Amino acid sequence: MTHxxxxxxxxxxxxxxxxxxxxxxxxxGYSSIGLWREPVAEFGLAASVTLVEDSGLRVSSxxxxxxxxxxxxxxxxxxxxxxxxAIDETAAFGAPTLVLVAGGLPDxxxxxxxxxxxxxxxxxxLADYAQESGVTLAxxxxxxxxxxxxxxxxxxxxxxDIAEQFxxxxxxxxxxxxxxxxDPQVLDQxxxxxxxxxxxxxxxxxxxxxxxxxxxxxRHYPGDGVIDFGSLTRAVLSTGYTGDIEVExxxxxxxxxxxxxxxxxxxxxxxxxxxxxxxxxxxx
Amino acid sequence: MTHxxxxxxxxxxxxxxxxxxxxxxxxxGYSSIGLWREPVAEFGLAASVTLVEDSGLRVSSxxxxxxxxxxxxxxxxxxxxxxxxAIDETAAFGAPTLVLVAGGLPDxxxxxxxxxxxxxxxxxxLADYAQESGVTLAxxxxxxxxxxxxxxxxxxxxxxDIAEQFxxxxxxxxxxxxxxxxDPQVLDQxxxxxxxxxxxxxxxxxxxxxxxxxxxxxRHYPGDGVIDFGSLTRAVLSTGYTGDIEVExxxxxxxxxxxxxxxxxxxxxxxxxxxxxxxxxxxx
Numbered sequence: 001m002t003h004x005x006x007x008x009x010x011x012x013x014x015x016x017x018x019x020x021x022x023x024x025x026x027x028x029g030y031s032s033i034g035l036w037r038e039p040v041a042e043f044g045l046a047a048s049v050t051l052v053e054d055s056g057l058r059v060s061s062x063x064x065x066x067x068x069x070x071x072x073x074x075x076x077x078x079x080x081x082x083x084x085x086a087i088d089e090t091a092a093f094g095a096p097t098l099v100l101v102a103g104g105l106p107d108x109x110x111x112x113x114x115x116x117x118x119x120x121x122x123x124x125x126l127a128d129y130a131q132e133s134g135v136t137l138a139x140x141x142x143x144x145x146x147x148x149x150x151x152x153x154x155x156x157x158x159x160x161d162i163a164e165q166f167x168x169x170x171x172x173x174x175x176x177x178x179x180x181x182x183d184p185q186v187l188d189q190x191x192x193x194x195x196x197x198x199x200x201x202x203x204x205x206x207x208x209x210x211x212x213x214x215x216x217x218x219r220h221y222p223g224d225g226v227i228d229f230g231s232l233t234r235a236v237l238s239t240g241y242t243g244d245i246e247v248e249x250x251x252x253x254x255x256x257x258x259x260x261x262x263x264x265x266x267x268x269x270x271x272x273x274x275x276x277x278x279x280x281x282x283x284x
Numbered sequence: 285m286t287h288x289x290x291x292x293x294x295x296x297x298x299x300x301x302x303x304x305x306x307x308x309x310x311x312x313g314y315s316s317i318g319l320w321r322e323p324v325a326e327f328g329l330a331a332s333v334t335l336v337e338d339s340g341l342r343v344s345s346x347x348x349x350x351x352x353x354x355x356x357x358x359x360x361x362x363x364x365x366x367x368x369x370a371i372d373e374t375a376a377f378g379a380p381t382l383v384l385v386a387g388g389l390p391d392x393x394x395x396x397x398x399x400x401x402x403x404x405x406x407x408x409x410l411a412d413y414a415q416e417s418g419v420t421l422a423x424x425x426x427x428x429x430x431x432x433x434x435x436x437x438x439x440x441x442x443x444x445d446i447a448e449q450f451x452x453x454x455x456x457x458x459x460x461x462x463x464x465x466x467d468p469q470v471l472d473q474x475x476x477x478x479x480x481x482x483x484x485x486x487x488x489x490x491x492x493x494x495x496x497x498x499x500x501x502x503r504h505y506p507g508d509g510v511i512d513f514g515s516l517t518r519a520v521l522s523t524g525y526t527g528d529i530e531v532e533x534x535x536x537x538x539x540x541x542x543x544x545x546x547x548x549x550x551x552x553x554x555x556x557x558x559x560x561x562x563x564x565x566x567x568x
Contacts, residue, residue: 110512116468145429147466148510149493158468182431184400184442209433211499226432228394 007060009034009248013259018043022055028263032058032244059095060244061201066100068122069115091133097200099138104149115152120162131170138200140174156180156189163198172200181227187235194239202236203246219249223273230277237281291344293318293532297543302327306339312547316342316528343379344528345485351387352406353399375417381484383422388433399436404446415454422484424458440464440473456484465511471519478523486520487530503533507557514561521565
């Protein structure tokens with residue numbers, strides 16, 4: 001069985017070296033893979049591009065840029081330069097999207113408003129370069145439980161307030177069910193994102209409690225938690241979204257499982273709780 | 285030293301029986317105490333009222349009502365009846381406010397939109413009774429990390445959307461720094477709440493990471509985390525809020541400490557990072 005819109009984010013099989021990740025993903029019938037910069041760097045950029053081309057997979061997105069909440073200075077400039085390299089790497093794969101995780105509060109800071117403003121400033125430094133490179137920067141709103149130490153962009157609305165300062169080809173947003181499902185405004189903000197052509201990536205995984213001891217590892221297979229994938233998926237698809245749909249799961253138990261099993265289980269979960277809503281949207 | 289607006293929520297010294305909690309709070313110079321229904325029931329309602337009156341403390345709020353996301357049926361009716369009793373108990377103390385925690389998704393449900401609608405419906409059932417009893421129902425938005433298992437009301441804006449369906453004397457909101465500090469809209473929503481007379485309670489405690497293993501116990505003394513109490517306190521006070529300010533901390537380490545020490549440490553933390561902004565607001 002093939003999955004025309006399904007992408008496996010390689011972080012779901014985090015411990016697989018790039019060549020294994022690509023093989024496992026292709027063998028499991030995916031159309032696409034979401035890559036991370038570190039394993040690509042380990043394998044070598046040019047060799048990675050050839051590897052993926054030979055596999056027949058598309059690259060749905062590169063993870064990740066961002067982490068630019070620092071105040072002005074050498075470290076901030078280094079972060080922005082590193083984001084330019086991330087744009088280059090994304091373009092090398094012909095991938096449409098570089099995912100941006102904003103970064104948390106700088107050490108010792110309580111200035112959330114200032115950190116948020118610096119995210120917008122950094123994106124202003126990068127937007128032209130991304131657009132010239134044919135890459136869309138995709139601002140990812142992370143769940144508010146990560147606001148202090150991971151990402152000061154906390155809602156889809158906030159991400160759109162930033163993205164809309166730039167052309168849609170240059171800056172969009174990620175809609176990740178895990179991060180946004182709780183938001184009373186989520187359906188309206190998905191519609192807003194779609195209306196302005198800003199949905200650069202749709203990612204699906206599930207929320208369940210208790211929250212994992214390492215809160216970053218609290219993501220689950222679609223269907224193993226409480227998220228209503230129907231309403232969210234229909235909302236995204238009804239805006240005309242035709243891009244890949246990525247499954248990205250950080251979960252120690254899943255990381256410890258055999259990679260082919262995880263790839264199969266992920267596709268089966270997608271087929272069970274997400275794919276039916278794709279067909280439903282297509283019929284309308 | 286006395287603290288004219290400071291209230292100790294008794295959950296901060298959770299293991300203290302009511303008589304100890306009242307004594308410790310009064311001894312530490314607080315003006316007010318926030319009570320929970322369970323220790324009051326244990327001591328007896330009439331005896332509790334007398335005990336608190338004799339102490340000279342005000343009761344800033346009763347915790348808690350709510351937990352009414354169930355679908356229609358006997359359990360839902362029982363929950364709403366229990367909320368009427370909670371209103372009676374609040375009135376017995378002459379306390380202004382009953383705090384409402386909405387409740388999470390019912391077991392097995394993924395219908396967040398429906399659960400949220402049922403919260404508004406339950407409050408509609410209770411609003412007149414609260415108003416006649418001289419008690420304001422205070423909807424508490426809880427941090428989105430609690431949305432699935434504790435409270436489907438996740439933002440101050442959402443709480444206000446519900447509260448504004450009723451008279452301000454009947455239904456208001458809690459502004460709890462821990463729950464709302466991350467929200468990009470928080471200052472606007474505090475202003476909105478103040479403009480319509482809806483701030484029924486202001487509660488302060490701090491956010492720090494890592495999140496505690498039991499996520500409910502992740503609250504900290506003001507100043508021990510990353511919340512900017514200046515901007516939030518000035519925003520609340522500038523709306524004309526003159527009510528008590530409660531410190532409510534769920535934290536195993538603090539629960540395990542000696543109650544008088546906790547009461548003193550809490551007041552000192554308040555004096556250090558919250559009180560300066562009260563004075564500043566008063567001078568304007």
